[in-house]
Amino acid sequence: MPEGTVHIPSEHQGPGYPDLQREVNYYKKMADAGAGYNIRIDSQVSLLKRSLHQKENGFTILSLLHSVFGSHIQVDDLLTETLKLINTTLKMDRSLIAWQDPDIPATFLPKWVMGFETREVAHLRKYAVDLSSLLASDFHYLLVNKESTADPVIDEIRRAWGFQFFIAVPIRSEGKPVAWMLAGREKEAWPFYPPLNMGDRDTLFAIASFMEAALANAKLYDRLEKANQALEAYNRELEGRVAERTRDLEQRNQDLAIEKKRSDDLLLNILPAETAEELKTYGSSKARMFEQATVMFTDFVNFTTLSAMIPPEQLVAELDFCFRHFDEIITRWGMEKIKTIGDAHMSVGGITGNTCSPADVINAALEIRDFVNVYAREKPVTLQPFFNLRVGIHTGIVVAGIVGLKKFSYDIWGDTVNMAARMQSSSSPGKVNVSESTYLLTENEFTFEPRGKIAAKNKGELLMYFAEHK
Amino acid sequence: MSTPGTRFGVGFSELPDAFAAGRAAGMEALEQAGLDKGQAQLCLLFCTSRHDAAEFFRGVQEAVGNIRCFGGYANGTGNNVSMGYDGYQTVVGLMYAPDVQVDIFLQEGIAFNEYETGKALAGQIREASFQGDPNIILLFDAVNRLEGQFRMNYGTPFIRGMKEVIGTWPNIAGARMLGDMKFKPTHQWVNGEMTQNSALALCLSGNIRMDYVVMHGCKPASAYHTVTATQGANILEIDHKPALSFVQEILGPDMKDNLKEIKYFVTLGRNIADPWADFDPANYINRMCVGVDKRSNGLFMAEMDFEPGTRIQLMRRSFQMDYVSDQTRGLIDQVHREGRKPVFAMYFNCAGRAASYSDNTDEDMRYVQQAIGGEFPMMGFYEAGELAKIGGELQVLDWTGIFCLFSQ
DSSP states (O other): OOTTSOOOOGGGOOTTHHHHHHHHHHHHHHHHHHHHHHHHHHHHHHHHHHHHHHHHHHHHHHHHHHHHHHHOOSHHHHHHHHHHHHHHHTTOSEEEEEEEOSSSTTEEEEEEEESOOHHHHHHHTTOOEEOHHHHHSSOOSEEEOTTOOOOHHHHHHHHHHOOSEEEEEEEEETTEEEEEEEEEESOOBTTTBOOOOHHHHHHHHHHHHHHHHHHHHHHHHHHHHHHHHHHHHHHHHHHHHHHHHHHHHHHHHHHHHHHHHHHHHHHHHHSOHHHHHHHHHHSOOOOEEEEEEEEEEEEETTHHHHHHHSOHHHHHHHHHHHHHHHHHHHHHTTOEEEEEETTEEEEEESSSSSOOOHHHHHHHHHHHHHHHHHHHHTSOTTTGGGSOEEEEEEEEEEEEEEOSSSSOOEEEESHHHHHHHHHHHTSOTTEEEEEHHHHHHHTTTSEEEEEEEEEETTTEEEEEEEEEOO | OOOTTOEEEEEEEOOSSHHHHHHHHHHHHHHHHTOOTTOOSEEEEEEOTTSOHHHHHHHHHHHHOSOEEEEEEOSEEEOSSOEEESSSOEEEEEEEOTTEEEEEEEEEOTTTOHHHHHHHHHHHHHHSOOSSSOEEEEEEEOEEOTTSSOEEOOHHHHHHHHHHHHOSOOEEEEEEEOSOTTOOOOEEEETTEEEESEEEEEEEEESOEEEEEEEEOOEEOSOOEEEEEEETTEEEEETTEEHHHHHHHHHOHHHHTOHHHHHHHOEEEEEOSOTTSOOOGGGEEEEEEEEEETTTTEEEESSSOOOTTOEEEEEEOOOOHHHHHHHHHHHHHHHHHTTOOEEEEEEEEEGGGSHHHHTOSSOHHHHHHHHHTTSSOEEEEEESSEEEEETTEEEEESSEEEEEEEEO
16 A cells, blocks of 8 residues: 555445545645645745745835935945845845945044944954945946856955845946945844845945935935035124124113213203203203292301411312202202302292102201301311301292303392392301291291391391201 | 823834844833833843944944843844835834842753753742742743754753643743744843853832733634654655655645745644534644654754644645734734823734735734734734744744733
């Protein structure tokens, strides 16, 4: 009985056994033939699919590279990502791009690598390989598998760069190879890692073409980027200049503002605020009449004698010290300083926006008097008698304003001024002498010492009062 | 019902930098699980051999902290939405389950003696105490380079060694680990250490149960025949004929001289049930041919379990994708019907049947992903031989996928 046929024990063999035996063997052979046929078909389909798969991988990687090229402008990123795709999609173990050595154009040095161990990479980047023989041959590529014959360049690549089975294709720029791309496998393991063939080579050539286009784009982009950077640098310089100019202008504006404030302050120092504003706005100011202005005059007693006793500089310094305090006091009480004449100080209340009453003027006068009294005590005994004030105050109508074109001076005119001057000249040292009109307006606010009628130059006899704090 | 607080997250990365890939996958797993660094009980981690094993491990630890680890090289990985192989794929799974006991066992030296390694590993498992019956994920290094050239570490003696000690098989499944199809040495991670050449067992006990379904990719094509002579994993004769001549005769003249194709396309199947009953994939153990021996006219098989007297059939790789989807969904629905809640899944897939290696157009892992959707986290691996119980006995299976579903 042939091997593999079914044996039916004799005790089970009946009259129909031979036919049954033949029938079983018939079906068994048929089953085996079917199995062989099906597996052969599977094998043939598999071979076709493998070939299609190789093409599909090629298209897949080109499609992926298209995306990569679209998203990576930087050459480093682009080439690294390309090598990664080559390894994973084409089932390569390692790949690299060796760039032309600028000093020795026939040799190429690995610059971008993928699939090598860390310790291999440092070694790899040191070894350039002379690929001039490839360029001189008719076939500008290398396809190395188990069937390949020995070749010095193959041996050199294996030794220097650690490839076993590989494909090498050039990457060109302006028609000349500037780099070589290599991709390879450590071993051939059918069917998972079949020997590299022309299909793989075609795929790598297509990738190299893509990379050539990408490198050209990158070069163009690089130029554009440089031009852009130059433009940006120029823009930055212009912006810097504008900023510097702006800072200058701002500084000038600030200086002008400071100057203007200083000028305004000076003007306000000279003129009442309303008059100063009017002058700034219109270039001139109209004189105005005020119904109830209270004019004050102060005068140091025997000042002429003092001027002979101390140096002029000291005299002026003393006056300056005292008048600064007078100015501060009258300003605090809402009065306007009009002028100083020698040792006399003239001021007025009730002519500016500030509400300054006649009582405020008397308060200012008393404060000035008290200040001078205190100050006098600091002086040598011989000088003390000269630091003594006569103060006169009168309330009435004045006309106030500025006149002339130069050296503006705010002044007041009218009989009230003369009356106030008379009150001062008729006062006593250390006293504040007020006229009747002022007295009547303030009589409930101060202690007044009636002096009766006192003759005043060109005015006849006038009622006068010494004012004191209550 | 799952215990409140149980968390599982999976991260996937294809970054070419090993450290960055480990860290990215670890961070994604942490985020998906809603865990903080150092909080997980267990880290499952796998990457391809394109990655530097130490750097990948360092990257994962940087992200997840110094927790217990279990994993190693795989030829490819996947999660619920991504998958790939032969590239820079990595996957990290993180588990936090307070009422699950985690035990990890390591036995080194499988390349020296598979049988003794199996015995020693089973001995460790037997000596340990678990909360009820453990659910075991078993992984062992596929690559044996002791003799200078590659050969598989065989599962048959390893399983026989385990069986002698462990007696009755607990709930167990797993795979033979392989980082690529070029058979580079396999790296493995156990707890906080790296190792190689080892068998690993992850035992989960307490409030957790593993159910699995085997996704066979082959169907019987021929009549039954009998293995009549073997030498280790080399089948010398079938029906008393030289094994190679036997298959050459069946495959016919077109393939007769193409030994590469014969090696690739010959898969033998052993039916452990009634030979005349309708085909049931659950009763078949498929064995791939991994080489031909022209000297002895024999067939080198991926395992040495087809001994003389074994009745075999030539199998045809008619991989059915809908079957994968249906089987996966069927197991999930069954677990739901029992009132259990899936926590996570693992899919151990035969690397050889990945589409680009097997010239298929579809990836079976895609069908597993489709069946799961986003219902629970999944980790997928491409390895070299799957381990599952067939007829109550643990077997090494070829050309298969094993979908393991863990539920509470």
